[in-house]
Amino acid sequence: MHTAAGVEARLPIRSDMDLVWVRQHVRQAAALLGFGLVDQTKLVTAASELARNTLVHGGGGRMEAAHVTTTGGIDGLRLTFSDSGPGIVDLDRALSDGYTSGGGLGMGLGGARRLVHDFAVDSAPGSGTTVRVTSWVSRPPRPREGV
Amino acid sequence: MSEEFSRPVAGHVPVLRLGDVLLVTLQGDLHDSTAHRLQQDLSETIARSGVGGVVIDISGVEIVDSFLGRVLAEIAAQTELLAARTVVAGMRPAVAITLVELGLTLPGLRTALTTEAAMELLAQPVVSSRSGGRREESP
Ligand SMILES: Nc1ncnc2c1ncn2[C@@H]1O[C@H](COP(=O)(O)OP(=O)(O)OP(=O)(O)O)[C@@H](O)[C@H]1O
Ligand SMILES: [Mg+2]
Numbered sequence: 163m164h165t166a167a168g169v170e171a172r173l174p175i176r177s178d179m180d181l182v183w184v185r186q187h188v189r190q191a192a193a194l195l196g197f198g199l200v201d202q203t204k205l206v207t208a209a210s211e212l213a214r215n216t217l218v219h220g221g222g223g224r225m226e227a228a229h230v231t232t233t234g235g236i237d238g239l240r241l242t243f244s245d246s247g248p249g250i251v252d253l254d255r256a257l258s259d260g261y262t263s264g265g266g267l268g269m270g271l272g273g274a275r276r277l278v279h280d281f282a283v284d285s286a287p288g289s290g291t292t293v294r295v296t297s298w299v300s301r302p303p304r305p306r307e308g309v
Numbered sequence: 310m311s312e313e314f315s316r317p318v319a320g321h322v323p324v325l326r327l328g329d330v331l332l333v334t335l336q337g338d339l340h341d342s343t344a345h346r347l348q349q350d351l352s353e354t355i356a357r358s359g360v361g362g363v364v365i366d367i368s369g370v371e372i373v374d375s376f377l378g379r380v381l382a383e384i385a386a387q388t389e390l391l392a393a394r395t396v397v398a399g400m401r402p403a404v405a406i407t408l409v410e411l412g413l414t415l416p417g418l419r420t421a422l423t424t425e426a427a428m429e430l431l432a433q434p435v436v437s438s439r440s441g442g443r444r445e446e447s448p
Contacts, residue, residue, distance in 0.1 A: 200406055214341075276412070
């Protein structure tokens with residue numbers, strides 16, 4: 163079993179310094195839960211994209227990290243990014259590659275969705291944005307374990 | 310790896326001159342502002358020193374997101390306008406896999422597996438048809 167310590171966190175996203183702490187926390191939490199190197203890298207990259215959106219488009223907000231488990235006992239890391247900014251007017255458009263309302267590449271939101279297992283956005287114009295992503299640890303079968 | 314490298318790099322990135330090449334080593338987790346400053350500083354340094362090439366060693370970089378990817382691509386484009394070539398060296402396999410899934414293939418970027426290979430690439434004469442993305446050797 164994993165302890166919640168080191169995984170559970172609530173971090174502010176108010177500056178580009180905070181983006182660094184978000185990335186470091188997600189890296190550490192993913193490693194603790196047993197994610198492999200490639201999956202850690204995908205999660206940290208997705209978190210970096212979403213946290214930067216929270217900062218740049220949402221005017222700042224926070225990230226919450228939580229350890230989740232399936233009934234089958236598979237560990238997952240759930241990250242929730244929320245802000246009370248302007249919200250996303252056209253979500254389909256925002257998710258499409260290359261769409262940006264600013265000077266970005268427009269790859270962040272759609273790219274983050276590809277990098278995680280579960281992805282959900284809750285947003286409405288004027289009422290902020292919450293993006294919740296979850297990835298699950300995929301362990302190679304280890305038949306001898308616990309025998 | 311020293312403790313210092315796992316901390317955020319708040320200040321500036323060291324730029325080393327080796328003959329005709331500037332060697333930039335990125336380590337740890339960069340602030341957006343540090344990356345931006347590097348982009349500005351490099352252009353000035355190239356213009357001042359007249360070097361023909363820039364090698365950016367990212368073997369110590371654990372993630373490249375769309376922001377840092379864009380900065381690297383812009384540095385490459387800028388140096389091209391200043392008659393120099395940029396090679397990004399040492400990208401970790403996990404970073405490469407993630408970048409492709411993110412959708413960021415950075416077509417204008419020259420890459421090499423190691424800093425040494427990047428130096429060799431820059432030592433070769435410039436191929437006459439200028440095109441940023443393709444490999445220097447023809448098949
Ligand atoms: N938290 C948010 N609040 C408001 N709008 C958002 C938020 N996140 C994303 N958006 C909108 O969705 C668009 C697409 O986001 P995406 O991250 O894909 O691109 P970008 O941030 O513009 O550029 P990039 O991430 O490539 O630098 C943004 O331009 C913005 O209009
Ligand atoms: Mg973005």
